[in-house]
Amino acid sequence: MKNKRFFITLLSAVLIVTSLTSCGKSFRDAAKQKGFRAGMSVGAGIFFDKSVSKIIKENSYVVVSENCMKWANLRPNKNFWNWNDIDQLVKYAQENNMDVKWHTLFWHRQNSPFVSSNWTREQALKMMDEHIETIMTRYKGKISEYDVVNEMFEEDGSFRKNVWYETIGPDYIEHALIKAHEVDPDTKLYLNEYNNECKGNRKADAMFNYVKELKEKGVPIDGVGMQMHLDTSYNYNENAIRANIQRYAEIGIEISFSELDVRIPMDAIEAHEVVQENIYLSLYKLASEEPNVTSVITWGYTDKKSWIPAEFPGKGNALMYDKDSKPKKVYKDVLEYLRK
Numbered sequence: 080m081k082n083k084r085f086f087i088t089l090l091s092a093v094l095i096v097t098s099l100t101s102c103g104k105s106f107r108d109a110a111k112q113k114g115f116r117a118g119m120s121v122g123a124g125i126f127f128d129k130s131v132s133k134i135i136k137e138n139s140y141v142v143v144s145e146n147c148m149k150w151a152n153l154r155p156n157k158n159f160w161n162w163n164d165i166d167q168l169v170k171y172a173q174e175n176n177m178d179v180k181w182h183t184l185f186w187h188r189q190n191s192p193f194v195s196s197n198w199t200r201e202q203a204l205k206m207m208d209e210h211i212e213t214i215m216t217r218y219k220g221k222i223s224e225y226d227v228v229n230e231m232f233e234e235d236g237s238f239r240k241n242v243w244y245e246t247i248g249p250d251y252i253e254h255a256l257i258k259a260h261e262v263d264p265d266t267k268l269y270l271n272e273y274n275n276e277c278k279g280n281r282k283a284d285a286m287f288n289y290v291k292e293l294k295e296k297g298v299p300i301d302g303v304g305m306q307m308h309l310d311t312s313y314n315y316n317e318n319a320i321r322a323n324i325q326r327y328a329e330i331g332i333e334i335s336f337s338e339l340d341v342r343i344p345m346d347a348i349e350a351h352e353v354v355q356e357n358i359y360l361s362l363y364k365l366a367s368e369e370p371n372v373t374s375v376i377t378w379g380y381t382d383k384k385s386w387i388p389a390e391f392p393g394k395g396n397a398l399m400y401d402k403d404s405k406p407k408k409v410y411k412d413v414l415e416y417l418r419k
């Protein structure tokens with residue numbers, strides 16, 4: 080009898096302590112407990128601001144540079160590499176127990192002026208190899224995953240005719256993946272895309288079939304990024320996203336929600352905020368429930384600085400922190416879900 084009472088008291092104490100600790104968990108620890116890394120993209124050097132750094136530390140086990148790793152910023156001309164911003168980010172991440180993701184080795188935007196569609200295949204391959212070797216040797220062991228190619232598909236599922244496609248041909252992706260794996264076999268290699276989250280969508284299906292083909296051929300590839308730049312006025316289909324994630328699981332591919340934000344009209348009425356919150360909750364739920372979703376990265380964190388109004392006039396307010404960098408209701412509700 081005594082033993083039983085002791086056992087019950089002990090059990091209650093353990094339960095209270097467990098629930099107290101999980102109550103106080105930071106966003107990143109709560110996400111970790113659900114089985115994925117939370118993170119965000121960061122602008123150059125923003126972590127030198129103490130209040131920003133506090134937010135990054137609460138929310139991120141993985142960080143990615145919003146622009147510093149792109150050709151135009153990193154290598155504005157052939158002979159100059161601007162490593163400074165990236166070195167600082169890597170140092171900051173190491174000091175704060177975060178992974179660093181590279182975005183992106185190859186893309187059709189933000190290229191340097193010397194990147195040319197007049198290159199021959201040989202010249203382009205040489206340039207591609209040089210880019211991979213220089214970056215991946217310098218940061219060997221320091222970058223957890225690379226977006227090797229970004230946005231390689233058109234909406235109809237055909238390959239985008241970017242400069243690498245035009246100069247090298249459709250095998251440029253394979254070539255980049257093989258070379259990247261050769262230089263740093265321990266990092267993870269991703270292909271990153273937008274509008275590729277729903278099974279049944281042409282671009283999403285084309286990407287899945289392509290990645291499956293790569294796997295079957297033995298080309299090194301670990302993951303697919305679903306950017307998730309979403310809009311409350313588009314259809315949101317949780318089932319189609321889940322089905323897509325699960326078919327990737329079947330072929331051994333991990334998924335990152337890699338650039339999450341959910342834009343609403345700037346003069347948003349409450350209804351949009353409710354839809355926005357439901358989308359955020361659904362995505363964090365999917366990440367918690369589907370074992371092959373390994374990270375959820377928001378594109379920035381505050382509405383104060385966002386790429387959206389420039390590209391979608393009249394839209395914005397897409398993140399979970401408001402313009403004063405205060406967490407919104409959606410942030411608190413997602414956190415509460417993650418802590419359960």
Ligand code: 9MR
Nearest residue numbers: 145146182188189229306308338386390
């Ligand atoms: O957020 C980035 C913005 O500051 C740049 O001006 C823009 C230029 O293309 O790129 C933005 O980031 C993009 C990312 O690299 C790839 N996916 C879409 C993102 C938003 O455009």
